[in-house]
Amino acid sequence: MATTPHPRVRFAPSPTGKLHVGGARTAVFNWAFARATGGVFVLRIEDTDPERSTAENEQVILRAMRWLGLDWDEGPEVGGGYGPYRQSERFDRYDELVERLLAEGKAYYCFCTPEQLEADREAARARKDPFQGYQRTCRSIDPAEAKARAEAGEPCVVRLKVPEDRGDVLVHDIIHGDVTFNAAELDDFVIRRTDGSPTYNFCVVADDSAMAITHVIRGDDHLSNTPRQVLVYEALGLEPPLFAHVPMICGPDGKKLSKRHGATSVEEWRDEGYDPEAFVNYLALLGWSLDGETTMVSRATLAKEFSLDRISKNPAVFDTKKLQWLNAEYLKAMGDEEFAREVLEPQLTAAGLAEAGCVDANPAWWSLLAEILKPRTKLAPDVVGLSRFLFGEGVEIDEKARAKALGKEGAAAALEAAEAALLPLERFTGDEIDAALEPLPDELGQSKRVFYQAIRAAETGSLASPPLGASMELLGKGRSLKRLEAALELASA
């Protein structure tokens, strides 16, 4: 049982909003498990609630899944042998099963109004009854009579009849072990609403079974609902799958992650400039570990090494700092050319500083830029601010740079000496530039700090920048010299 030859797992988001990080992590686990075991990853859309489900949200979720690189083998837009993969397209199937349960006496009509139910609940609370669920009022109605009333149009729901003598319901959970619930504490829950639509706890079972799902991997918040689902499996005469309830993700305050903790949908993280692979890596490490030591876990590694027995039981706090560090690690691991094409070109194009195709037009220039920017980039959009000084003839010198660098005594002398030393250079490369400038501070009797900061202010307009030699190489001799001269007017003698 533990080693099903070809596991089938599913991720079943509800298109009532964007894909959130908790859902994304569940998706990562399902995907990784399927890939690592040679199984099948099914994507199913749980849109039984027509009020809150929209086609737009479904698209947003699919887009987020693709961005994360989590491809599904069966589901919307790819099809498969167990479709349809939208619950809204499976209503006739659910209905058929509900009718069967009704006919077999395993479910029954309930005509209680919401007001009655609320009153019953209140009464149970008042008399301190530990059982505050449905009081099974309509169980005693004669089935034939109930059917007649229902067919006559009287508003009613259908409830599952929890067997009186069912006793303990065991949930076999791969992460938690066997979890025991007492059926007597489960009420006869609704499986079909007044409007005829089926409820979650019923559809999940109908679909997981119909889609031959072998392992249900989902959030811990579903553990308490699982015994209800087990009861549905039993009523239907079906074998339940294996369950794996993964710990929740929470905010720094220990509460379930939500909007007030900041960005919660994966597209917001994408827009902030995170790399999808780094994001998946981080998500995977939230509640799972490869060996306790390794922190860089690529999708390829996940697809090979992921296993359910290394998922922890306790909830995890989402730590943006660590995500950011991981993201920077992925950027640093990129080749210069790759960084130029995948980070620099799109970011600088979006910022209006460069144009599509720029990297192809001058690969060497862009590779050098990539080399000096990579270790300084935490998030992709950082490159815009880091390289802005390279675009345009002159550069705006910020106030701090004026005051602290150009305002220093000897700044003008530094600029003049630099210009004189650079003017004769034939090969205007970082190394040549560095070599030409190197002896100047001593010759001028200046500290390196004063000397170089004056040059830096002149060339980059700021007190902090990438290495000067390479920066000037990227600017080119013409612009570099022109900027030295321009700064001279602002510099103190």
Add this chain to the structure above:
RNA sequence: GGCCCGUUCGUCUAGCGGUUAGGACAUCGCCCUCUCAAGGCGAAGAUCACCAGUUCGAAUCUGGUACGGGCUACCA
């Protein structure tokens, strides 16, 4: 209220009866250095929630307590 789950450095975790309780992020210090980063080295940080018990021996097994979370809907 009832039921269920969880609890190892600030955070993510390793650990599965005998370890100086290991790693990573963050923090701090030193080195490198013309700035900012990156990098290297190092430090600090966990009476393993608490209390009993089992055992020669417990973070690891058992029970209870506390705290946190979840479910208890005609949401999913």
